[in-house]
Amino acid sequence: MTTSAAPALLTTADLTMRFGGVVAVDQVNFTLTSGELRCLIGPNGAGKSTFFKCLTGQLKPTAGTIQFNDQELSGQTTHAIVRKGIGIKTQVPNLFDGLPARENIALSARQNHSQQQSEEITDEMLELISIAGLAHREVGNLAHGERQLVELAMVLAGKPQLVLLDEPAAGMTAEERGRLAAVLRDLAGRTSLIVVEHDMQFIREIATEITVFHRGRVFLEGDVAEIMAHSEVQEIYLGKEANGAA
Amino acid sequence: MDYSLVVAIELVREVAGLILIATGLAVIFGMMRVINIAHGEFMMLGGYTVVLTTKMGVNIWVAILILAPLAVGIFGVIVERCIIRHLYGRIIDSLLATWGLSLFLIGFVTVVFGNTVEGVSNPFGGFAVGQYKVAGYTFFLIFAAVAFIASVYLTLKYTKAGLIARATMQNSDMVEALGVNSKHVYMATFGIGAAFAGLAGGLLAPISGVVPGMGALLIGKAFITVVTGGAAVVAGTLSASTILGSISQAVTFATNPVYGDAALLFVALILLRLLPQGITGRIFTRSI
């Protein structure tokens, strides 16, 4: 592993998750530095989603530790993890379908801000993600990609130090995906992000550091060009993807 | 020695009793995730079927083993057609509707038959274990419970209908993919669950008598057994009945049956605190 000069924000040590006899995540040692944007990739069943769910508290790891700002996350409940300054977007959009987009975002901001501040943050988010046009639409009636964007705004409205996104680009049009990539590029540096993603096209757009999962382990880490050029990665992941995309 | 044998027999009888009252409910819950609140009243209807038909001169075995499940099974299919099928995807509403049905049936039977206990003669004598006397019917009930579990297991494991049922339990969207009309599957499931309830009611009629409100005395245990067992019909019912039945019967011996019931609930609450999806939600997840 390369050691970085920037301080580590999130570190896992020997993180392991077993389901019955299946080891979904196998002794993963992972480090994220402050301000970094990292993509987790890997074929289906590689363990990246399980790893993600361990970070968010949706699963309790069988063994190992997760350190965030010198606090232990493993075994904590989701809401407690969120309160430590981590924003989470799950794979399936989770929104208050009966409320307009604006109120969804405001609700999120209100968690740790005053009424006045949360109104300001909401405006800021609508601007940042360029979804002001959706502000007064009921989110239950929005397209899948639009819902994803609203949820991203909700996550960011909590002003998290670390953002965890599970397949944020799923179901988006090319235009929406471009907008999302721009937002993520813009955030990197100020906020740390971990993005679980399938879509290599999208990963190229956000040009980033990548961790490749394979069979529950970290197979390789490096920047986007290195990973793309790596023959074994192409075999286990990209090859599959190319076949599937036909 | 004799005493401990009697205690052991009573323990097994309690477990068997739980299996009898819970199986029909577990079949419906496992397949449809619906708890049929009128389950106790389905058993009551099975009991009344036996009372009525034996009074008309039908052989008691025919009444218990054939007519009770048949009548209640048909009734179950009618209920599914008239009520339940309108409420698929609205699980809480289907619970509420079956609760309404439960109240209606208690009221209706009370008006027709009156609020008195109807007896059915016990078809078996008893025999002695040393100085104690054990009813022959106890052994018959234990045998019936084994038959319940075995028939569900063998059907699920070795028949085409069982294969479809297992597919439904794993993923209800899969059924249509197998080329089966899921509406028919649910109708059949509800009918079979109801038939098990009718059979259980018929089997219990000779020992407990039949009364319109008898459902309320039985369903508490049945519900908690099914919920504690989780979604797998055979493994869930078997494991939950064994754990809850032995504990409740042990407490019953130490104190009295009411505390036995309370102990059953208390153990079930602790199990659910530890295993929210029931025993088979965490352990034996691949069983049926």
Added chain:
Amino acid sequence: MLSNISKDWLGVGFVTAIGLAVLIFVPMLFDLFEVLQMTKYVVLSLFALSLAYIWGFGGILSFGQAGFFGLGGYTFAVSAINMGQTTIPFLMAIAMCALFAAALGYFMFYGRLNDVYLGVVTLVVTLILWKLINHTAGPEFIIGKARLGGFNGVPSIPIMTLPWQPDMEMEPSQMFQYFMAILIIVYLLLHFLIKSKFGRVAISIRENEIRTSLLGYDVRLYKLWIFTIGGAIGGAAGAMWATYQTFIDPNAFSLEVSAKCLIWVMAGGVGTLFGPIVGVIALEYLSLKLGETSFLNNLIILGTILMFLVLLLPKGLFPTFRDLVIKLWQRARGGTSGERPS
């Protein structure tokens, strides 16, 4: 936004004004029998509010609200008979039910039981309480001076006195006014609670539990509080029931009582506080009238109503009626099709 809020409070003010008018004028205008009948509606309305709150504004559907009704009634009965006064027993009944709800809620919410399991567990707990209390007929079941009496019930429960005045037993009209005041206060308190930050989080839990926890709220703790508040209100209603009847028996714990409470709330509309009160009055009156016929008994009526509501009027009588009135009114005004906040 602002006009929405003020309209909301306008409705609350209106309901409160009706309540106060009823409180003041009913004892003047009606005879003793009718006042007693209406006192019953007031007690049952408070009971309906306990479920209307936890179901409509917290998304917790309890199938065993009768458990709190009975427990509150018995706690009041036993402690009032022993203490020779009623104020502290009333508070004890509320506290007892709050504690019981908190203990049960801990098992249910921290065990993350889903809706179906929650319904079944609350139902079974109530069944067991009913069985336990039915079993206490023997002379050994005596708490101080109070015999529990099993299925015979507890007779001679003291009539409530004015608060802290142990020798001022309430007249029927005073009891009506006192209970009516409690109902109005609880209604207002619940409204404030629903509009507070706590209430908004509770509603967001009802709407989307996962999202709410992703916002950093401890869903389990919120649900525990909601359920406990509902239990306390149910207990208060039970204590009032015991003193109103001067008698309580195990039927207070019965499935029939739990079902009635559900039916009132469903009929009145889940998600409102006023609707369930309308539900109590309408359905109790209906079953009083229908119950006089010989071929219908109470359970047939209740069961039919419950199936009818689930299948045909899932929104409830009161909201359906209200929407109908609004629609007709809009049509009468000549098709101004602006969306009207309810």
